[in-house]
Amino acid sequence: DTAVSQTPKYLVTQMGNDKSIKCEQNLGHDTMYWYKQDSKKFLKIMFSYNNKELIINETVPNRFSPKSPDKAHLNLHINSLELGDSAVYFCASSQSPGRGRGYTFGSGTRLTVV
Amino acid sequence: AQSVAQPEDQVNVAEGNPLTVKCTYSVSGNPYLFWYVQYPNRGLQFLLKYITGDNLVKGSYGFEAEFNKSQTSFHLKKPSALVSDSALYFCAVSVSGNTPLVFGKGTRLSVIA
Numbered sequence: 001d002t003a004v005s006q007t008p009k010y011l012v013t014q015m016g017n018d019k020s021i022k023c024e025q026n027l028g029h030d031t032m033y034w035y036k037q038d039s040k041k042f043l044k045i046m047f048s049y050n051n052k053e054l055i056i057n058e059t060v061p062n063r064f065s066p067k068s069p070d071k072a073h074l075n076l077h078i079n080s081l082e083l084g085d086s087a088v089y090f091c092a093s094s095q096s097p098g099r100g101r102g103y104t105f106g107s108g109t110r111l112t113v114v
Numbered sequence: 115a116q117s118v119a120q121p122e123d124q125v126n127v128a129e130g131n132p133l134t135v136k137c138t139y140s141v142s143g144n145p146y147l148f149w150y151v152q153y154p155n156r157g158l159q160f161l162l163k164y165i166t167g168d169n170l171v172k173g174s175y176g177f178e179a180e181f182n183k184s185q186t187s188f189h190l191k192k193p194s195a196l197v198s199d200s201a202l203y204f205c206a207v208s209v210s211g212n213t214p215l216v217f218g219k220g221t222r223l224s225v226i227a
Contacts, residue, residue, distance in 0.1 A: 107155075
């Protein structure tokens with residue numbers, strides 16, 4: 001049983017396209033996150049949702065829009081993809097807002113924009 | 115504000131030798147400190163955490179870390195390294211557990227047989 005699952009695992013697309021990455025957790029956690037890992041392996045938070053409500057939105061282009069239909073799902077939609085969006089995107093979940101009692105991470109989605 | 119520094123991009127150690135991966139932090143408030151490990155093409159896996167209590171915390175796979183408040187450090191250690199410990203290690207901090215984790219840039223550990 002996968003605790004935090006992301007789909008797709010790999011995504012190759014052309015500049016200007018719109019794409020979505022899906023994330024689901026079956027841990028009953030209240031809070032979900034999106035992190036971006038760049039080519040230098042640096043991890044930076046993008047968004048944080050608690051019970052379907054956005055609580056953190058770091059400096060991320062408006063082309064990125066998170067959607068949380070319920071507290072078990074947090075999807076990431078990206079419009080007008082650019083070369084610089086190429087990265088690995090990780091979804092994570094935890095028990096309550098920012099409660100650092102251990103995040104559970106998905107295995108990542110490697111996005112390549114060509 | 116919160117930040118984490120991992121001063122070494124790469125640490126090389128011979129199998130069987132002790133290893134240390136360094137981490138220092140800066141927070142305005144009580145630090146909740148974490149270590150995660152990332153194997154190639156995988157997500158991050160939790161190793162250990164410090165929230166309160168004993169400064170020496172023990173975690174998965176024989177790893178431990180020591181919280182040093184005066185030096186604002188949380189170095190990861192293992193008495194005897196294994197080749198299978200080779201991976202990317204991340205230190206992370208949250209302020210009193212009320213902020214999302216902020217990660218260091220990672221340290222690549224290479225254990226040589």
